[in-house]
Structures are given as structure tokens and as C-alpha cells.
Amino acid sequence: MPEVPPPAPTGDTLLKVLSALGNPHRLRIVAALVERRNYVSALAREIGMGRPLLHMHLQRLEAAGLVVGTLELAEDGKAMKYFEVAPFFYELTPQVIARAAATITESADRTEKEEAK
Template sequence: MNPASTAESLSARLAAIASPQRMRIIAVLYAESLHVSELARRLGMSRALLYMHLTKLEEAGFVVGHLEMSDGGKALKFFELVPFAITIDAAALAAAVANDPEAET
């Protein structure tokens, strides 16, 4: 975890992965980057729902998306996992609260 994390940023990152569906997305993308349609098929999820989850994960910095052109000239949106590690312990929580600009002193 970034030592300069605030309570708000830590909370947002944790909330982004605090979903079984988003954990499944991360698990699938851990093995390989995939385009949205293939990812939706593997997860048995609609593309609209998948995009909602991918947006949360992308905003929190866990995945990144990019466009690639297929051989047939069709644009495909691929997503890949951004390597990360999160350590949650009392020291990490205390540091995040201490770095929070809205924390009372």
C-alpha cells in the first residue's frame, strides 16, 4: 500500500475490490488480458454489468483498458490487470488516517 494513502483513498481502493464479481474479474485478468466480449463470456456476465465493474476497478487503479484493432478492422477493448499489493494492518490504517487532510488533530 502506498504510504501516502489517505483514509479516503484507501477506502475507495478497498471498496473497488470488495465485491465477489470484481474479485472474479481480477482473477480472470490475472491469467491474461482479454477483450470485453471474451471476458463477459468467461464470467457469464452482461457487457453492461461488466463495464460497470471494470470502470470501478479502472478508477481505483486495478485494471487498465486499451483499444486494439482486430484483423478484420474491428476495435476491441482489452483490459489487463495492473500489478498491485495491498497490506491491511493497524499500521496501514493508522498511516492512512494520519495522512487524511480532513482528519482531526
């Protein structure tokens, strides 16, 4: 049975994904999580970033559906949030971009303008 290609992303989704990946720190985070899932403190040490800044970047990646976070209890009872890369595939062609552009909502337009400030 042939594999069905994923549906083309909406304009809002594509903007969120491209915006999330348009930062070198977030690209490094995704690259580190491809190797293995990790918890915030260990990931912060691995990529040399403070936890608050890392957490902000992880939230952005999670909102775009690129990473998934799960809260787990350690043996000592401490709650730890682990992150891993979510499976994703985006094909960028002029046609995909044209279809996505036709579906951009006003709220996505406003969000992009606010984030640019």
C-alpha cells in the same frame, strides 16, 4: 540493492481500492484477468456476466488502479478494449490503516456516502 517498499496509500486511495475489491463480481474479474488479459465480450462470456454490468465493474476497478484498459484495433478494423491486471501491492496493518485514515478527504467521505445509497 534492497527493494524499496511501496509508499503507504492515502486514505482516499485505500478507500477506493477496498471499495472496488469489496464486491464478489469484481474479485472474480481480477481473478480471471490474472490468467490473461482479455477483451470485454470474451471476459463477459468467461465469467457469465452481461457486458453492460461487466463494463461498470471494470470502470470501478480501473478507477481504483487495479486494472488497465487499452483500446486496440482488430484485424477487421473493429476497436476492442482489452483489460489486464495492473501490478499492485497493498499491505493492511493497523498502522497502515491509522496513517491512511488521517488523510481521508471530505470528498472521499462524500463519495463513500453516495455509493452506499
